[in-house]
Amino acid sequence: MARTGRRPGQTQTREGILAAARNQFAERGYGGATIRGIAAEAGVNPALVHHFFGSKDQVFVAALNLPVNPAVIVDSILAGPRERIGERIVRLFLGLWQQPETRAPFLALLRSVANSPEVAQQLRTFMETAVLAKVAAALDLPTLRLTAAVSQMMGLAMVRYVLAAEPMASASDDEVAELIAPVIQQYFDA
Template identity: 65%
Template structure:
């Protein structure tokens, strides 16, 4: 009698799905890749992708080893008083850049998107749909303002963590929050 369920021993399925996802996202961008196409390339049922990862966004985060989950970022921005959303977002952003594992991943991501147009396209599509559009809609702010917020954060990361311009590079998180959070809050205020 045939045995049902998962085969005994180690499985390569998760790694196969991630490899297929990288291929699909690389070839078609975030917007063009589909769970069905990833499943077909990996030779699995689409339900298995949902089992391992959940949504397309979560597959993207895992496949590209992104240092932050966009759902957590959006939840952080929206969870609490609106007049403190800029500070909440900035404190989370600073924490991600100072934790060893996420900061290495962020540096690698910044370097790859600044030198590779395909990587930049994938990340742009992802950020636009998974983060900026959701924040703009939830807070009823124009997408241009949400994009301005992203530009502020990316500029901060480049100056503070990549290029390391002083005195911003060595300022405390509280000093950076006092300086930048009001600007971020401006973008989030209708």
Template identity: 70%
Template sequence: MAGRRPGQTQTRADILAAARNQFGRRGYDGATIRGIAAEAGVNPALVHHFFGSKEQVFVAALNLPVTPAAITEAITQGPRDQIGERVVRLFLGLWSAPETRQSFLALVRSVAGNEQIASLMRQFLEHAVVGPVSAALDLPPLRLTGAASQAFGLAMARYVIQVEPLASATDDEVVALVAPVLQYYFTP
């Protein structure tokens, strides 16, 4: 197997293409750094060099606008009785920023229109967010997926469909409205 090849940009692009293919064929759980490296024709160490972990390769391959670690940290770091507010503020901030909004919109369209991508996102969220948060907070996964459904519904109504007056409400108004609902899911 080859080590580092000339052309950092092309090598990185080859790894991402291989990652998309591996995740698509094998799912998140079945894809490996070794498999991605083999398909890209590089050493696994080069995949780690460019991306770090399998999770980071996945985030880059699907062009996710936020890492699961940021979501997990927003949920688990800080007072438990403020989780709802932290999550809503993180979510609103990500959707409001032009550079991440476009990525989220593309992701929503991809997940809604492609079962393979939807399946990958399910596996990934279960592995990278629901599992760790469930363990950290000692909550059943059903409660976490309920919270996720609220957040995704908010995104659809406010940013995709742009239902008024929710679409033009201030962030503070949305936090006051939605945070208590999300907090319910994180309260044992």
């Protein structure tokens, strides 16, 4: 009979789950990895994975050390009137890139995606299920419109933060929001 409760002594359970999750995501991709598979590889009960991380999305965020929780992004996008969603998205995006604790990981992630088809596939599947599908369903919006908005924001990130092309790189957040938010808003005004 299996013992219940916490393992005796010093525990490395959380780190073991993260290592197993990285392995599972690498081998099976985001779509193929499961909480049960991660738990089995880590030698723990699936409930323990849920205890430490909550959901598969949150395990993925922790395993790949993503700089932001997708639930926070979805909630921020959906909070407020639809006619201001373009501005909310642009300001959220700019805010995330301004913070040192999220900027460096975002840069590393962009470079990894550009250089690794496996990482790109995992991130794409994750974004499709954890963010895009949820926002599209909540707003009754075709996913093509939403991915078009995302492509605009990725272009902004490349020009402003990776290439540091002037005058976009040194423009104020207000200037950028004034230019870009109306373009993003068009995707939501179906």
